[in-house]
Amino acid sequence: MELFSWYQNELIPTKELKINFTDDITGQLRGFRIFTACVRFGSNKKIFKRKKHIKRLYKSAKLIKMKSPYSKTDLNKIIDSVIEKNKDYDGDIQFDIIFSGGKTSSDGFTPLGLSTLIILSVKPFDFPDKFFKEGMKLVTFAFQRPFANVKYTFYLPAIFAHLTIVKDQEADGIIFVDPNDNETILEGSSFNVFMINSNDQILTYPLNGKILKGITRSIVIKICEKFKDLEVLEQSFTKNELINSKEVFITSTTRDIMPVTNVDGFIINDGKPGKLTIELREALIEFRRNSNSNLN
The missing domain is CATH 3.20.10.10 (D-amino Acid Aminotransferase, subunit A, domain 2)
Incomplete structure (x- = not known):
C-alpha cells in the first residue's frame, strides 16, 4: 500500500512527490530548511509525542527567524488529514514535517514571505x-x-x-x-x-x-x-x-x-x-x- 505526503496544499503519493525548485531557492539551494521527524507506530493512529515535535519545530523556526507557513492550529489540521489519508497503512510511518525556506530576494539569500510546508510520509529506516x-x-x-x-x-x-x-x-x-x-x-x-x-x-x-x-x-x-x-x-x-x-x-x-x-x-x-x-x-x-x- 502506498503512502501519501503533503505539498502545495495537496495529498500526493510519496513516490510521485516533486519539489518545485524555483519556488524554494532558499531551501533547495541555500539549505534554509528545518524539520521534525515523528512516527506513527503500527496500527496506532496517533503520532507519538506529536505536541512536543510541533513545539520544537516552531521553536526552531523562531530561533533562525524563519516565517512559519501555517499557524499551529492549521498545521495540526493538515497533519490530521495526512494521518487520515494513510490510515489503512499497517506498518510504522515516519512523518518528516518540513519548513523549507521558500523564494528568495534578489540578493539570493533573504527569504521572501513564508516558508513552504512539506510533510514527507515514509517507512522509517530499517536498522539492522x-x-x-x-x-x-x-x-x-x-x-x-x-x-x-x-x-x-x-x-x-x-x-x-x-x-x-x-x-x-x-x-x-x-x-x-x-x-x-x-x-x-x-x-x-x-x-x-x-x-x-x-x-x-x-x-x-x-x-x-x-x-x-x-x-x-x-x-x-x-x-x-x-x-x-x-x-x-x-x-x-x-x-x-x-x-x-x-x-x-x-x-x-x-x-x-x-x-x-x-x-x-x-x-x-x-x-x-x-x-x-x-x-x-x-x-x-x-x-x-x-x-x-x-x-x-
Missing part, C-alpha cells in the same frame, strides 16, 4: 537487528553543529564523516566531540548520547546550546528518574570517561534506545549491550505502547 542485539560501533568526529538547538536538514559534516572515518574504520556511525578540546562528548549525527558510570549514574550532555534537545532524550530521562529511580546527570563527560563506562547507549525517535559497545575501537565493558540499557529500552517501548498522552 545486530545493532540492538550486539550494539553499535561508533567513532568520534570533532565537530559542533552550528545552531545546534535547531533541527535542520544540513548533514554535510555527518555525511563526510560517513564517507571517510566511518568507512575506513568499518563503523556504524559517529559521535561529535567538541572541536575545542577533541574530548568532550556532544551528540551523534542524529541522536543523543548517554553513558552509565560505575555508580549507575546516567550521564548525558546538558542543554546549553551545543546539542539538540531530542524528544526521546527527554522521555528517557523521565523514565530513568520517575519509573526506574535512577539518577540522571546532565553534565559534560569526556571520550575517556565514555570508553571506560559500564554502558553506552544512544536515543532518537526512530531508534528508541540503541546500545553502543565500541567507540573508537575501544570495547565498552564486556562488548555486549548492557543490562540497564536493555531494561530502559524495554521500558521505553512499554511506555510508548501504553501512553495515553500521544499528543502531549
Whole structure:
C-alpha cells in the first residue's frame, strides 16, 4: 500500500512527490530548511509525542527567524488529514514535517514571505537487528553543529564523516566531540548520547546550546528518574570517561534506545549491550505502547 505526503496544499503519493525548485531557492539551494521527524507506530493512529515535535519545530523556526507557513492550529489540521489519508497503512510511518525556506530576494539569500510546508510520509529506516542485539560501533568526529538547538536538514559534516572515518574504520556511525578540546562528548549525527558510570549514574550532555534537545532524550530521562529511580546527570563527560563506562547507549525517535559497545575501537565493558540499557529500552517501548498522552 502506498503512502501519501503533503505539498502545495495537496495529498500526493510519496513516490510521485516533486519539489518545485524555483519556488524554494532558499531551501533547495541555500539549505534554509528545518524539520521534525515523528512516527506513527503500527496500527496506532496517533503520532507519538506529536505536541512536543510541533513545539520544537516552531521553536526552531523562531530561533533562525524563519516565517512559519501555517499557524499551529492549521498545521495540526493538515497533519490530521495526512494521518487520515494513510490510515489503512499497517506498518510504522515516519512523518518528516518540513519548513523549507521558500523564494528568495534578489540578493539570493533573504527569504521572501513564508516558508513552504512539506510533510514527507515514509517507512522509517530499517536498522539492522545486530545493532540492538550486539550494539553499535561508533567513532568520534570533532565537530559542533552550528545552531545546534535547531533541527535542520544540513548533514554535510555527518555525511563526510560517513564517507571517510566511518568507512575506513568499518563503523556504524559517529559521535561529535567538541572541536575545542577533541574530548568532550556532544551528540551523534542524529541522536543523543548517554553513558552509565560505575555508580549507575546516567550521564548525558546538558542543554546549553551545543546539542539538540531530542524528544526521546527527554522521555528517557523521565523514565530513568520517575519509573526506574535512577539518577540522571546532565553534565559534560569526556571520550575517556565514555570508553571506560559500564554502558553506552544512544536515543532518537526512530531508534528508541540503541546500545553502543565500541567507540573508537575501544570495547565498552564486556562488548555486549548492557543490562540497564536493555531494561530502559524495554521500558521505553512499554511506555510508548501504553501512553495515553500521544499528543502531549
